[in-house]
Amino acid sequence: MIIKKRSLSDFQATVSVSDDDESSGRLKMDMGTCYFPKDFDSNPESLGQDAHFICQERQAFGVADGVGGWARKGIDSGIFARELMSNYLASLRSLNPGRAVDLKETLLKAHSMTAATGSSTACVVSLEGDRLCYANVGDSGFMVFRGKRLVYRSPTQQNYFNRPFSLGNWVGEGKRPVSVFLGEFDVEQGDVVVAGSDGVFDNLFGSEIEEILQESDGESWPQDLAWSIATVASMNSVSQEYDSPFAIAAESEGIEHVGGKIDDITAIVAVIELDQPCVSQEK
Numbered sequence: 001m002i003i004k005k006r007s008l009s010d011f012q013a014t015v016s017v018s019d020d021d022e023s024s025g026r027l028k029m030d031m032g033t034c035y036f037p038k039d040f041d042s043n044p045e046s047l048g049q050d051a052h053f054i055c056q057e058r059q060a061f062g063v064a065d066g067v068g069g070w071a072r073k074g075i076d077s078g079i080f081a082r083e084l085m086s087n088y089l090a091s092l093r094s095l096n097p098g099r100a101v102d103l104k105e106t107l108l109k110a111h112s113m114t115a116a117t118g119s120s121t122a123c124v125v126s127l128e129g130d131r132l133c134y135a136n137v138g139d140s141g142f143m144v145f146r147g148k149r150l151v152y153r154s155p156t157q158q159n160y161f162n163r164p165f166s167l168g169n170w171v172g173e174g175k176r177p178v179s180v181f182l183g184e185f186d187v188e189q190g191d192v193v194v195a196g197s198d199g200v201f202d203n204l205f206g207s208e209i210e211e212i213l214q215e216s217d218g219e220s221w222p223q224d225l226a227w228s229i230a231t232v233a234s235m236n237s238v239s240q241e242y243d244s245p246f247a248i249a250a251e252s253e254g255i256e257h258v259g260g261k262i263d264d265i266t267a268i269v270a271v272i273e274l275d276q277p278c279v280s281q282e283k
Contacts, residue, residue, distance in 0.1 A: 032223030080118030119168025138164035
């Protein structure tokens with residue numbers, strides 16, 4: 001299967017880039033994204049059920065994956081996921097500059113502002129100094145690679161196999177109480193953070209992402225890495241020959257599943273760099 005490379009404008013995330021960030025010599029994230037809706041080839045207008053954002057000036061990113069079961073009720077959970085991420089980004093931008101982000105409070109505020117019916121997972125991440133802080137609901141998440149080797153993976157939350165925790169608005173009862181997992185991980189210059197919806201991690205092992213990073217020339221932009229990761233995950237998702245992480249997990253639960261798992265695929269790559277001040281040179 002050949003997948004045509006698509007431009008970022010095809011599936012534009014909400015991206016904010018600040019030209020007047022103050023360089024402090026601290027760590028920063030350089031971020032890029034790639035999104036492939038699972039039904040894009042048959043329906044180029046589809047937005048899928050995933051949503052995400054990156055926010056350079058707040059050094060943050062997030063991803064949400066709408067729960068597909070709502071389609072049986074004629075409800076597009078992608079609308080909920082997109083509204084949730086949009087509200088989170090708006091709440092993030094409303095904070096005073098320099099204030100540390102209370103991830104749980106901000107996520108629950110975004111949830112309270114979201115009016116669409118449906119539900120989704122959510123993983124939101126901020127870099128605070130040298131700490132990668134995150135709040136997670138469900139099975140979206142991230143991995144951290146150091147020296148192109150996997151050193152950390154965020155935990156997932158599931159009620160049972162393939163039924164992740166979620167934030168949502170339910171018909172006739174509104175919002176339900178939700179359990180938000182909070183965590184953090186110390187990062188270093190040169191670390192690579194790979195985040196995504198379960199469409200990535202159900203179709204790629206950590207060792208396969210290691211191979212993609214090892215095959216990069218060391219100068220790859222985060223956007224290029226995100227595209228490479230999403231492309232391989234997309235190819236694996238439609239393969240009947242691939243023994244996927246999802247298939248292995250299903251087998252452990254006594255469920256037969258062959259090949260990859262066809263799904264929307266969102267990949268976010270954040271490279272941890274030193275935020276060095278620019279030095280002008282006069283001739």
